[in-house]
Structure formats: structure tokens, C-alpha cells
Amino acid sequence: MTAWTEPTRRSLLATGAAGAALLASPGLLRAQAPAVKLGILQPVTGALAQDGEYGRIGAQLAIDEINKAGGIKSLGGAMIEMVFGDARSNPEAGSQEVEKMHAEGVSAIVGGFASPICLAASQAASRYDIAYAVDVGVSDQIVSRGLKNTFRFGPGFGTVTRTAIENLVKLNDAAGKPAKTVVLVHEDGLFGSGLAKLMNERLSALGFQILETIAHPTPARDMSNVALRIRALNPDLVIPSSYYGEFVLLARTLQQQRIRPKGIYAVLNGAASNFRFVREFPDAANNVMDCNHWADPRKPKTAELRKQVEAMGRFWLYNVPLNYSSVRLVADAIDRAGSRDRVKIIEAMASSTFADHIMPYGPTKFENGQNVNAAPVNTQVQGGDIKVIFPDTFADAKPVFPVTG
Amino acid sequence: MKAYRSLLVVIAALAALPLAVPLLVGAGLFAGPNTFYNLMIFILIITLAAQGWNIAGGYGGQFSFGHAAFFGTGAYVQAVLQTRYGVNAWVALPLAALLGGLVGAAIGTLAFRARLRGSYFALVTLAFAEVFRILANATPITGGAAGTLVPLKIGLGQMQFASSTTFFYLALTFVAAVLLLNRALERSRFGAWLVAVRENEDAARALGVDTLKVKLKAITLSAAITAVAGALYTQKFLYIDANIAYGAWISVEALLAPIVGGIGTVLGPFIGAVALIGLGEAAKTAIHAVFGSAVPGVDLVVYGVLLIVVIAFAPRGLLGLFGKFDLFARFGIFGKRGGR
Secondary structure, eight states: OOOOOOOOHHHHHHHHHHHHHHHHOHHHHSOOOOOEEEEEEEOOSSTTHHHHHHHHHHHHHHHHHHHHTTSBGGGTSBOEEEEEEEOTTSHHHHHHHHHHHHHTTOSEEEEOOSHHHHHHHHHHHHTTTOEEEESSOOOGGGGSSOOTTEEEOSOOHHHHHHHHHHHHHHHHHHTTSOOOEEEEEEESSHHHHHHHHHHHHHHHHTTOEEEEEEEEOSSOSOOHHHHHHHHHHOOSEEEEEOOHHHHHHHHHHHHHTTOOOSEEEEESOSSTTOHHHHHHOHHHHTTOEEEEOOOOTTSHHHHHHHHHHHHTTOOOOTHHHHHHHHHHHHHHHHHHHTSOOHHHHHHHHHTOOOOOSSSTTOSOOEETTEETTOOOEEEEEETTEEEEEESGGGOSSOOOOSOOO | OHHHHHHHHHHHHHHTHHHHHHHHHHTTSSSSHHHHHHHHHHHHHHHHHHHHHIIIIIISOOOOSOTHHHHHHHHHHHHHHHHHHOOOHHHHHHHHHHHHHHHHHHHHHHHHHTTOOHHHHHHHHHHHHHHHHHHHHHOGGGTGGGOEEOOOOOBGGGTBOSSHHHHHHHHHHHHHHHHHHHHHHHHSHHHHHHHHHHHOHHHHHHTTOOHHHHHHHHHHHHHHHHHHHHHHHHHHHOEEOHHHHSOHHHHHHHHHHHHHHOTTSSSHHHHHHHHHHHHHHHHHHHHHHHHTTSSTTHHHHHHHHHHHHHHHHOTTHHHHHHHHTTTTGGGTSSOOOSOO
16 A cells, blocks of 8 residues: 655656646657557578578568558558567468467468468468468469468569579570580479479470489588589589578589589579678689579669668578568558458458569569569679679679689 | 276366366467467377377387378378369378378388387388388379478368367367277287287297287387378368478477377377477467567577476376376376386
């Protein structure tokens, strides 16, 4: 029990001043619109922790920026509140986090990173009509299930491989067709195996000679045998499709053993367009090409965001711009829906023509949940930087191909 | 009947759990009812896989490190029969158990005829699971590395339910059936032979037990039960790939749950699964409440430390701990343990 004490002159003055200040600021008195909860799902522990962490950074930067600019306008300046879930690099944890997010009342969910997590999580979200924006997950099964709530902002596997093959042919033709023989190196999971199969079919039809297709598991501790095999076959082109660790190992082994094909042309590679690889192993990384997700270098916001990420002591990985853009896409849909109602948000997502993102896609257009304007770009490591070499419309460097010396 | 009474009490308590859900949610332990059901369904699926392991590993002493081979076979049969051959999910489930059992019998025949025991048997099962994983990853019928996706069609006929409670009861039905089966097994001649094989295989053989036959029967039954867990996983998540179905994670879960809960006991796998998965989830929720999402992975550290503590203080599993303090044994709640 608190004893009642006579108000002193000082306390009376203080209360009066506080009251006056409150009355003088009606803007502050007006109730702040309740926050819009946005689920951010990323695998920040387990095998995919690096990617998950970068995805989270991208989402966080977008949310901070939206909030700083006054929140969701149509909802009275409601702030976006992040409800974060760790998918622990497996689909069960991913769907369990979706259940939690639903219970916490999120309006939409962004993320997932890996295809299996995206598949399970978007399906769990569909039960509650929660709009789910896939950030990376490239498996084309994600958008082929007829789920009304699932949207993928970035390109899927089919689009990436088609573009990669088209650009490879363009690259080779422009250089006077120096590459005739190819060795495919791939990890034995979803990316690698599917890609190797497609490459085998398409490249043979286009006149390339596939000397050998070498599969390796993930994780692999040693790539010397793969490198030795490449030396023996002496191909013009090496096309690797692996995760970070394995590709770094392969590139370093090739460099150490002085195996120098005319080009290394990676597709959806975990390392070839990763600044960590470029900084840590600049010689091994030099001139490696990749066809992957990449932010649009023409947009001023890209450089600004990159600076922010680097100021945090982090590398510039594609997860950041993809998640940044996906969060902004969802925020735009919520703004247009003018409501926290999940079904209305799904409808707004489906009709989205969002262009204020930093990927090289143009305005979004969703067909069966897939952004049909999404496209990958070709990059090449040149002089310690990652440059865009295709498409020509916004390439900031000419391709170095064939690599000599 | 007396021997089953205590189990029936446990099963009835589990079946009545949904009544407690509003209280648990109200107390802030779970974010919502479905968060609870989702967790419970996963615990029950792991329990089923662990119950399977417990028959060969716990009662029979045949420590398998490769129960993923059976879990994965069940999961893939359930998925592939539905997606490629249009078989109904309810028909696919017994077939998944059957094929899982056959794989168990095949691996068992090869390993036991070669007289592999102890760590050699463990290594061979591990190798088999890896071979299955690589094959599933490379074969077109399993969808290769892209995995197999069962189309989402909610309906009783498709074994896909709008309400999580229904799936909870489906999984509980299987777990309960295996609990009763385990108790029957403990009390049967076959169960006694199995324990005899575990305790001293040579002595059992000398006493006239056909050890090969007993071990084969055990691993076949064990595999079939674990395969049902795989099939339920498919129905719950509707997507599997080689790493989910045949990955080492499930081999570890299947053996860790009985070891933590109480090896060679009827309730051990369930207690272990609740402790392991519940502990993991509790650590995650608690750390999240304290630190937010700022420090990913701390919950796993806490989980690891708790696991070490459990194993240090309860080397015979959590049920062994209860027995030590004579808490439940006095009331005969958990019945007799399987002879160890």
C-alpha cells in the first residue's frame, strides 16, 4: 500500500508541465495505428545459416526503411513489426514457425530461402490464407501447386537455366565460338542434378560436346579428384553448379593445379557471385562467370543498400536485395489493400505491379504466383569486383572470355 | 488385462490432451492451438519411428544407425503410389508399412546372416541408409533431387485434414496401437526370446532360441513401424526429398528418443520424443522471449547442455530416473521395464 502524500509544489509543477506538453502536441496524443505484423522466416541455424542470416538482414533493412518513411500510409501510418522465425534449415521447423506466426496474427510472410522449406511453409500458410512471398526457393514446384497464397518474386529454376544457356551461346558466339567442349560439375541435390540434366540435353543440341558430367555430394571435403579429371579431359568450359564450400574448394584446387579452362561458367552457384569468395580468394575467383540472382546496378538504391550492408561488416550477397525487395513488395500490397485482412492482401499481391524494388525485373506481374518478369543476370568476377555482363541493357562490364594466360 | 491398464490410462490421457489445449494456450505456453497440435503431431511421428527402432534396438539389442532406410521407404512409397499410380492414401499406408518391412527383412537377412553384431551391424545399417539416400536422389521415380510433392487436396479420402486435431488423433492411434503391441510383445514368448538375444546371444542360442529368426522378425516389425512413421510424415508435410526421407537426421532421432526416454521400455520412445522435441521447442521459445531473435542458435546450445545433463543424471533414460526415485513404480504406472 502506498501512503498518500501531500503534493509538493515541485511535483505539482512537473505534472502540470507534462500535461501542458501533452495538450500542446495533439499529433502525439492521437493513437498510433496498431502495427502490421510481418512474418520473416529464415533458416538462421543449421546448414543454411549464412543464407538465412543475410535474408534476415535484407528484410530488416526494408522494414526499417518503410517505418522511417512513415509506415503503411493507407493504414494510418501503421508501423511494420517483424515477427521472426528460425526455420532451422528444415521444413518441419519452417512449418512450425508458420503456425506460431499465424497465432501471433501476422498479415503476411516473407522468406524460406531453401525450396523444401518454402514448399512446407507456404503450404502451412495457405491453411490460414496468409500471403507467402518466397524470397529465393527456385524449385518450380513451389508455384505449380495452385496455392492462391504463394508468390515468388524471383525467377524459378526453369527461367534461370533457360537464360543461362541462351547467354552462354551468345557469349560464345560473340567471342568467335572458342568453346566447343564442356565438363559439367554438379552437386547431387536439386540445383545440381536438375541443371546437369538440362545442360546435357540443351548444350548437346546446340553443338557443344559434353566430355563428362561429374557429380559430387554436399558437403564434399576434397575436390582434387574432380580437378584431376578436368585436367585430363582438358575442356574449353567448366560448368559448375555447387554450393558455397564445394565451389570454393574446386576453384582453389583448379588454381593451385594451374588448370585453366577458357571459362568457368557457373549457374545458380553458391559462391561465384558471392563477395566473401571474391574477397577471400581473389585469384581463384577472378573471371568466374555466374548466372544468378543479382540486384540492378543501375538503380541508385542498390548502391545505397550495399553501402549499408558493408558498413555492418557484412558481404553483399543476393539474399539481401531479394529479401529487401520482397518485403517492400508485400508492404506495397498491404498498402494497396488498405487492410490487415489476409485475403485482401493476397488479392492485392496477385494484382501487384510493384516497380520500386532493386532487382532488374521491371514491374511485377504474377501468373499463378510466379512473377513472370523475374529474370537472372550474368555476372563475372573482374578485378576483385562482381560485374554484370548480361543482359546488355544494364551490363557494367564486357565479358572476359576466353580467359587467356 | 492388468498389465495393459496403466497403458490405457496413458493413452486416455493423451487422447484427452485437446481438452487441455485452451489452458496451455491461455497460460502462454503455446502461441495458439495449432502450434500445439503441430508440435504434438511431429512428436508422435518421431515417437512412432522411435518405437519401431526400440523393438530391434531396445528389446533386441540390435543397434541400428540406419532406420532412415525404413522411414524413407515408407515416406516414398506413400508419396510415389499417390502421385504416380493414383493409389488412395489410405491404401498406400499399409503398402508403405509392408514395403518398409520387406526392406527391413532384406537388410536384416544380409546383415544377420553375415553375423554382424554391435558396431558392425550399426555401420552396415548406416551404409544401407546412405545407399538408399543416394539412389532416391538419382532415380526418376522418386522425383530425383527435386523430390516428390503430394498435391494438397484436403479431404478425409486423401488423408489430408482441415483440422490439425484429426491428424493428431490419426498419429495417436498408431502410437497407441504400437504401445499396446509392445506390451503384448513384452509378455509374449517372442519378447522373452528377443530380450534373451539382447542379453546374451550365444547363451540364447545354446538354450534353443533360433536367434536368426528372432532377430529377423524383430527387424521386420521394427522397419514396418518406422515406415508407417515415414508415411505419416509424407501425409503431414506433403513433400519429401532424399535428404528428408533417408537423411541421417531421422536415424538419429529414432535412436535418441528411446535412449533418452528409456531403452527397451514401452513408454521410453514417447517420453524421449516429448523430452527431446519438447525441450528443443521450449528452449527456442524461452530464448526467444528473453533475447528476441538477436542471437540465433543459443537455444540449440541450451538444448545441447540440457541433453548432456539428462544423459549424465539419467543414464538409463528418463524412465530409469523415475524408477530410481520409485515414483511411478510404486503405483505401477509404467509397468515392468523390459528386463533390463
